[in-house]
Amino acid sequence: xxxxxxxxxxxxxxxxxxxxxxxxxxxxxxxxxxxxxxxxxxxxxxxxxxxxxxxxxxxxxxxxxxxxxxxxxxxxxxxxxxxxxxxxxxxxxxxxxxxxxxxxxxxxxxxxxxxxxxxxxxxxxxxxxxxxxxxxxxxxxxxxxxxxxxxxxxxxxxxxxxxxxxxxxxxxxxxxxxxxxxxxxxxxxxxxxxxxxxxxxxx
Amino acid sequence: xxxxxxxxxxxxxxxxxxxxxxxxxxxxxxxxxxxxxxxxxxxxxxxxxxxxxxxxxxxxxxxxxxxxxxxxxxxxxxxxxxxxxxxxxxxxxxxxxxxxxxxxxxxxxxxxxxxxxxxxxxxxxxxxxxxxxxxxxxxxxxxxxxxxxxxxxxxxxxxxxxxxxxxxxxxxxxxxxxxxxxxxxxxxxxxxxxxxxxxxxxxxxxxxxxxxxxxxxxxxxxxxx
Numbered sequence: 001x002x003x004x005x006x007x008x009x010x011x012x013x014x015x016x017x018x019x020x021x022x023x024x025x026x027x028x029x030x031x032x033x034x035x036x037x038x039x040x041x042x043x044x045x046x047x048x049x050x051x052x053x054x055x056x057x058x059x060x061x062x063x064x065x066x067x068x069x070x071x072x073x074x075x076x077x078x079x080x081x082x083x084x085x086x087x088x089x090x091x092x093x094x095x096x097x098x099x100x101x102x103x104x105x106x107x108x109x110x111x112x113x114x115x116x117x118x119x120x121x122x123x124x125x126x127x128x129x130x131x132x133x134x135x136x137x138x139x140x141x142x143x144x145x146x147x148x149x150x151x152x153x154x155x156x157x158x159x160x161x162x163x164x165x166x167x168x169x170x171x172x173x174x175x176x177x178x179x180x181x182x183x184x185x186x187x188x189x190x191x192x193x194x195x196x197x198x199x200x201x202x203x
Numbered sequence: 204x205x206x207x208x209x210x211x212x213x214x215x216x217x218x219x220x221x222x223x224x225x226x227x228x229x230x231x232x233x234x235x236x237x238x239x240x241x242x243x244x245x246x247x248x249x250x251x252x253x254x255x256x257x258x259x260x261x262x263x264x265x266x267x268x269x270x271x272x273x274x275x276x277x278x279x280x281x282x283x284x285x286x287x288x289x290x291x292x293x294x295x296x297x298x299x300x301x302x303x304x305x306x307x308x309x310x311x312x313x314x315x316x317x318x319x320x321x322x323x324x325x326x327x328x329x330x331x332x333x334x335x336x337x338x339x340x341x342x343x344x345x346x347x348x349x350x351x352x353x354x355x356x357x358x359x360x361x362x363x364x365x366x367x368x369x370x371x372x373x374x375x376x377x378x379x380x381x382x383x384x385x386x387x388x389x390x391x392x393x394x395x396x397x398x399x400x401x402x403x404x405x406x407x408x409x410x411x412x413x414x415x416x417x418x419x420x421x422x423x424x425x426x427x428x
Contacts, residue, residue: 060370060418088251088272090416092366106372106416108253108270110290119344127344133270133290135253160268163292163300165344 017186020099020144023055024190028142030152030182038072040171041079046071049178051154053091054187058194061091063105067176078116080162081126083172085111087136087156096196099144107136113162115170130164132172144184153179243319245424246277250373252415256291256303267293267301267409275311275417280319283311285331298396299341299388305379307333309357320368320419329375330358339386341396349398353383357411369419380408 019026029052036045051065065087073079089107111132119125140154156176161169254269269291277283289305309331317325338350359377366372385401 056418056420057367057369059367062418090251090370090418092370092416106251106253106414108251108272110270131290133268133292135268135270161292161294163294163302163340163342165342165346167343168297169294169300169342 017189018144018147019150019184019186020097020101022190022193023058023061023093023097023101024194025186025188026055026184027187028053028055028061028150028182028184030178030180032178032180034067034176034178036067036069036083036158036174036176038080038083039173039175041073041077043073043079045069045073045080045083045174047176049176051178055093058097058196059093061093061103063087063089063091063107065089065107065109073116076116076124078118078124080113080115080170080172082129083111083113083174085109085134085158087134089136089138091138101142101144101150103140103142105138105140107138107156109134109136109158111160111162111172113170113172114164115162115166117166117168117170119167127162127164127166130162132160132162134158134160134172142182148184150182150184151180152182153177242426243280243317244278244426245422246275246283246419247421247423248275248277248369248417248419249273250275250415250417252287252289252413254289254291254411254413256293257410257412265293265295265301267291267303269303269411271305271413273415273417276423281313281316283313283327285309285311285329287333295339295388296390296396297342298390298394299339299346299398301340301386301388302338304336305333305355307331307335307355307357309377311361317363317365320363320365320371323365324362325365325371326360326362328358328360329377330356332356333379335381335383337381337386339388339398341388341398347398349386349400351384351386351400353381355379355381355408359411361413363417371417373413373415373417375411375413375415377411377413378408379411 031050047067049067053061053063055061067085069083087107087109091103091105093103138156142152144150158174161171256267271289273287291303293301311327311329314326340348357377357379361375363371363373
């Protein structure tokens, strides 16, 4: 086991630049259980979420996230019953590389959602899954503790509405919150370091 | 004697030609210093965007939400092209909905020289064309449905905020005119919604407001100096 771990971490030792020294070339990822507050039904939904972020330079990162819902509403009431989403985004990390790393981002997404509704005979039915375009914006902060892990917190606002075969559209406006322990590895060693104000490039 | 004269004349003409060639080469070499407008050509960037579709087909309350992405390929310092795809859904009075899928391209002209995107705000005018698949459906499991494929043109204005020379946030407002037949939802006096198709309906369209984040991934070509 020790041999496996040390072998897996060997490339990290070779690419010794820490993420709090140069973010460019790093990959950050996390997997988590997370809540989301659905405004239309005033309910705290539960999700399994996974997210990855690649730093293309010290300030900018391209990100992707998946949210799979497993509880979205109380039993036997109308409203969203499933709300799976896929987000892509660009995040801007506005402080120069350091252990403390706040960021903001634009994260448009596509959702697959279905909802429960009462039909003409007052019977509770579920709609079919329907794709929905989503507006998304996020803000968060990382704190790099070790050279391969960090703590993070992220809040994401989402707006959209599901139509499908529902008699009336249902809004899926939501505040998604995620926090916990994330992982970071160096995917490549940048040829040039980004230059910050009052700093000169070393290589 | 005659031959010598001819040879001298020929040599003189040849020297004149070589001299002129050298001069014109110097002029050509000097030109690019003045014309600093092609250095950003070849920038390829990827962007993600959210779009708000409002005033849809004359209905000011029908605000739609859209998601999309685009690639930008810059041709000159002030001229960029955008190749995009959008997926927009619109509510129609809570009784029907409309889905638009746009695939198209635009040309962007920067009103001010972006100065290699070191200028913070770079306003631009934009115009282009797209193909559009519109699907309109009355809400409900057995609601009527109609679709049409058409072409559209769009034009507008926008502004990029360059956070870094490679990364920008752009806000664009465009009006899109659909050129094909029109899909329309009508509500009768009993509150029942029906879908109608109007051929040769003329201009109909919607206002699109997009917020995008863009990153210049690579420079595809460099200008020869």
